Amino acid sequence: MRILLSNDDGYFAPGLAALHAAMLPLGEVTVVAPERDRSGASNSLTLDRPLYVRTSAQGFRYVNGTPTDCVHLAVTGLLDHLPDIVVSGVNHGANMGDDTIYSGTVAAAMEGFLLGIPAIAVSLSGRSHGNFAAAAAVAARLVQRFSRRAFPEPALLNVNVPDVPEDRLGPLEVTRLGKRHKAEPVIRSQNPRGDTVYWVGAAGDAADAGPGTDFHAVAQGRVSVTPLQVDLTRFAQADALRGWLAG
Numbered sequence: 367m368r369i370l371l372s373n374d375d376g377y378f379a380p381g382l383a384a385l386h387a388a389m390l391p392l393g394e395v396t397v398v399a400p401e402r403d404r405s406g407a408s409n410s411l412t413l414d415r416p417l418y419v420r421t422s423a424q425g426f427r428y429v430n431g432t433p434t435d436c437v438h439l440a441v442t443g444l445l446d447h448l449p450d451i452v453v454s455g456v457n458h459g460a461n462m463g464d465d466t467i468y469s470g471t472v473a474a475a476m477e478g479f480l481l482g483i484p485a486i487a488v489s490l491s492g493r494s495h496g497n498f499a500a501a502a503a504v505a506a507r508l509v510q511r512f513s514r515r516a517f518p519e520p521a522l523l524n525v526n527v528p529d530v531p532e533d534r535l536g537p538l539e540v541t542r543l544g545k546r547h548k549a550e551p552v553i554r555s556q557n558p559r560g561d562t563v564y565w566v567g568a569a570g571d572a573a574d575a576g577p578g579t580d581f582h583a584v585a586q587g588r589v590s591v592t593p594l595q596v597d598l599t600r601f602a603q604a605d606a607l608r609g610w611l612a613g
């Protein structure tokens with residue numbers, strides 16, 4: 367099995383190293399990841415400058431671009447063979463609910479999906495205990511499942527894993543995205559030269575976090591697996607819109 371790995375935290379990130387270690391026994395593993403932390407890059411492509419690809423001491427390819435650039439480059443020309451699956455992560459921090467819109471981790475997987483390859487985004491929900499190996503093991507089990515039995519439809523899976531050791535992880539739960547409250551306000555500050563600067567504030571707390579959501583599953587210690595789609599059309603609103611436009 368040919369496995370393409372990427373992330374948004376950068377090629378040096380511990381979550382990527384854990385993912386690489388977990389995937390090595392499963393097939394031919396290639397890493398193409400950003401040269402620096404591009405968390406929050408969403409689906410951006412770099413169109414205003416050339417991209418280079420360098421190789422790290424441990425054989426990871428890294429790119430002066432976004433997570434989307436990395437997977438796009440890999441699949442559309444860099445690699446000799448198309449990967450059978452794209453796995454992105456393990457992200458340092460959850461990507462649940464609205465996070466998925468901003469996430470570079472999800473975007474890297476989504477780029478694979480858009481290019482016709484099954485893809486999995488994996489995030490560690492929690493930033494304190496660093497159980498990347500457990501999350502990577504979950505990803506490896508999913509990849510093994512893909513290799514044993516092809517999923518009959520195009521698949522983009524968003525996986526969030528509680529930050530606990532593997533033997534304390536609950537079962538997989540198929541979820542939907544929850545929703546967060548509005549983000550915290552920007553934080554106004556001053557740089558050492560007295561200029562006013564702003565920091566984007568924290569994401570809002572979970573608002574829609576009831577049973578069935580990714581937030582709920584992870585809070586219960588289970589591994590959340592959300593099937594994602596890319597079409598943003600709000601079909602249920604089309605009739606209301608037609609009426610409003612005709613009125």
Ligand code: MN
Nearest residue numbers: 374375405457
């Ligand atoms: Mn990240």
